[in-house]
Amino acid sequence: MTTTRGLEGVVATTSSVSSIIDDTLTYVGYNIDDLAENASFEEVIYLLWHRKLPTKSELKEIKEQLAENATLPKEVIDHFKFIPVNSVHPMAAIRTAISLLGLFDEEADVMETEANYRKAIRLQAKLPSLVTAFARIRKGLEPVEPKADFGFAENFLYMLKGKDPSPIEVEAFNKALVLHADHELNASTFTARVCVATLSDVYSGVTAAIGALKGPLHGGANEAVMKMLSDIGEVENAEEYIREKLANKEKIMGFGHRVYQQGDPRAKHLRKMSEKLTNLTNESKWYEMSVKIEEIVTSEKPLPPNVDFYSASVYHSLGIDHDLFTPIFAVSRVSGWLAHILEQYENNRLIRPRADYTGPDLQAYVPISERG
């Protein structure tokens, strides 16, 4: 048997959802640059789930379905009042809350295609409500209901802050949602597919995926980037901080990628948005510091920034708490997880690789009475 550490380069499935070929990312054949500049997140959800862009009436319908399904069961809101909201990480709270949501869905274990699609709508609609309700309850505030005439990005910011966001905030947030929606067989999506390939349910798949996204080598990197920027504090401290980390062979969060060789095509969109937003908030130091870090890292190593690097200063400029950055990633990526879960069910086979055993040779069992 040959082993490939971290499954690098292993092709584990076919998929028609998204592709990364020669450093170009496409969703169903549409270039990410095109989608980032032009598409609403709702269009992208539809695209990922149906493998085609929606018509006007299909877009209207999915928007209505998302709006109708955004309300959380009272028990799920109430449970936030009984957990240590001020000490748990929001990703842990959201992971548990998604699992809890499944208990209130009568169709949770109905495995028919139509029922799975209805659950996908419910999960996509409810995740923003969950994240924003958690964020408000821990501050002693009441959750805010979404507005019927707001789109997905606008409603998220509205539910989070309780006031109407500005057009530039909505544009930035929509772009971030579009850019994070899917990414071929990344670790959390693979986790979701492994889970549901046992014919487990959609809620289990999404709960498992949230657990995988939480780690700092994956989605958790965006929060870690903001921690690094905050630790550096001022642009002039960046050089010494980064060079010392590199000399100690420590990882610089937000850099490197398993698949991209030349760079992550999503990063440039977030970089542009970071420049725009930090100027507006009179905190351009976060953008300037990020650019400085990029210059230093790329002068030392072939490690371009990934999607998590500039998203940190974008979310910070939108006034979002730093520990909500990864839950926001989940609010977007759940669309991709659900597309892959539905695809996995369509043509399922158990995912079960092998391990190359490296433990001791065959040993005789020694009874406890004869052991020290």
Ligand SMILES: CC(=O)SCCNC(=O)CCNC(=O)[C@H](O)C(C)(C)COP(=O)(O)OP(=O)(O)OC[C@H]1O[C@@H](n2cnc3c(N)ncnc32)[C@H](O)[C@@H]1OP(=O)(O)O
């Ligand atoms: C949405 C996302 O998930 S994007 C990724 C988000 N994660 C991060 O930003 C965390 C920082 N980056 C990393 O840890 C890695 O680049 C990963 C996890 C993204 C990809 O990892 P892998 O393909 O497994 O590469 P691996 O971790 O084996 O690194 C290969 C080499 O590059 C170095 N390297 C990789 N990333 C970094 C980094 N960010 N900073 C410094 N060195 C790095 C490693 O130290 C290693 O060096 P070595 O060969 O001298 O030991």
Ligand SMILES: O=C([O-])CC(=O)C(=O)O
């Ligand atoms: O593809 C990966 O390994 C990680 C990533 O960039 C993503 O999930 O967006």
